[in-house]
Amino acid sequence: MIDFSFTGEQEAFRKVLRDFARSELIPSYTRWDRDAMFPRELWRRLGGIGVTGLRIPMAYGGGEVDCVTAGIAAEEISRGDFNLTYAVMLNSLIGEILTKHASAELKQTWLPALASGEKVLGIAITEPGAGSDAATLRTRAERRGDAYILSGEKSGISVATVADGFIVFARTGLEDGAKGVSAFLVPGDLPGVERKGYQDMGNVPIGRGSIYLDHVEVPAAYLIGEENKGFYQVMNGFDLSRILIALQCLGTAWQSLEETMEHVKTRYAFGQPLAKFEGVSFPIATHYTQMELVRWQCYRALWLRDQGKTHTKEAAMCKWLGPKVAADVIHECILLNGHYAYTKEMPLEQRLRDVIGLEIGDGTAQVQKIVIARELLGKEFKPY
Structure with missing residues (x-):
């Protein structure tokens, strides 16, 4: 059933x-x-x-x-x-x-x-030289007695300037790749933790930025999971966040489209409502259809997770399509609302800026397609 x-x-x-x-x-x-x-x-x-x-x-x-x-x-x-x-x-x-x-x-x-x-907690994986290829991390954590000493730089971190702490991924072993990576909870007020915010295009209130760790001493009890196995133990969580990101983008796009549908029903041109012109109504029908399809894929992927079923490729599908479809919808809404929508008097321009940020965060469309191809064809055919 x-x-x-x-x-x-x-x-x-x-x-x-x-x-x-x-x-x-x-x-x-x-x-x-x-x-x-x-x-x-x-x-x-x-x-x-x-x-x-x-x-x-x-x-x-x-x-x-x-x-x-x-x-x-x-x-x-x-x-x-x-x-x-x-x-x-x-x-x-x-x-x-x-x-x-x-x-x-x-x-x-x-x-x-x-x-x-x-x-508020953030998650710090990305580095200047390690974005989607998170297995090449250079931040290090060395065990000294009952503590670990962390040193390195994390970049592109959401809530970097406002968080009370971070889950930081650092290399604890000598192995290459994901082996030898561990996760730590690092309170933001520890000595040696510094932050620098970015001047971003969107997501401005989130305080995205870089975190600098200069010989930060973290209690050994703040290790999350097993040493050298942190990467594998938590990566499954990103299947969840990728789906939620897609729904996050779709939600703001739904709001934009609903507002725009009201606008085109009440705004007149050439003696009739804009909604009567196919050049207006057809794009709305197209975008509505696309959003419905992606939305239900998102909830199917979440259902699979709730059932304990594999959903990695489904999450990747949601992640690359959700933000893209949402950005296209909001862009269309700006055009249909006219020049006022291009001003900061309306929220549409900010919604577009905000959504574009999550076309990057948690893996770009290209990375998601790599994940999907790997799941379909097998890891031995991973395209790099």
Whole structure:
């Protein structure tokens, strides 16, 4: 039997989030971008309605919901504020990593604060010379007694300038490739941790930037999982974040398209509504169709994850198509709304800037196609 419906509880949760997005998030969405401010208080409020703890066990104050419900949250919060959806995407990924692999001490220290929205954690993998090829990391962690000493640079890190801590991937072994990579929870206030923000095109409130680790001493208990096996232990989590990113992008595109449909029904040209012109209605029909197809692929991929089934190629499909389709939709909406949409008086230009950032983050379209090809043809035919 195939059932494409959401549960009554999921639909009720969707309504709560959509109402919250309309009343609390949309009005201030562009302000955080203009002021280059991270909306920490709204992040906490998302904690109050359960959004920041969706994939965290109830024993630590989380909701312990299924992945499909987390997808609903990503889609709905993004309708109001694209950047606040990082509270869903990042926290779901990090919540899973800590729950599955962290020590009891780390879980007790960080999971309740993460679930409540009081603390913000980032994930630091990318380096200046290691982006999608994360197995070539150069940041090192050396064991010294009851601590590890971390040194290196992490770049392109979301929430770099505002996070309270980071899950940092560093090389602990001499092996090449993914072997010998470990993960650590590094509090942001430790001596030797420095940050530098970027002047980005979009995602401005998220505080993306670089993190510099200069002989940072981290307690050995802050190792996540087994030494030299961190890369393999947490990579499965990126199948989840890639799907949530796709829904994050689609959510803001849905909002843009719905606003634009109202506009073309009430804006007149040559004596009739714009919606009566095929040059207007056909692009809307095309984009709506494409979004529906990608959206249901996203929820199918999340369902596969909830069932414990393989979904790596499905997640990669979602990741490369979701942001692309969303960017195309928002671009079309700008054109259909005319010159006012090109100004900062409307949120469309910011939505486009924000979505483009996630055509890069968590792996570009090219990288996702490599993943898909590898899954279809076998690892021995990996195209590099």
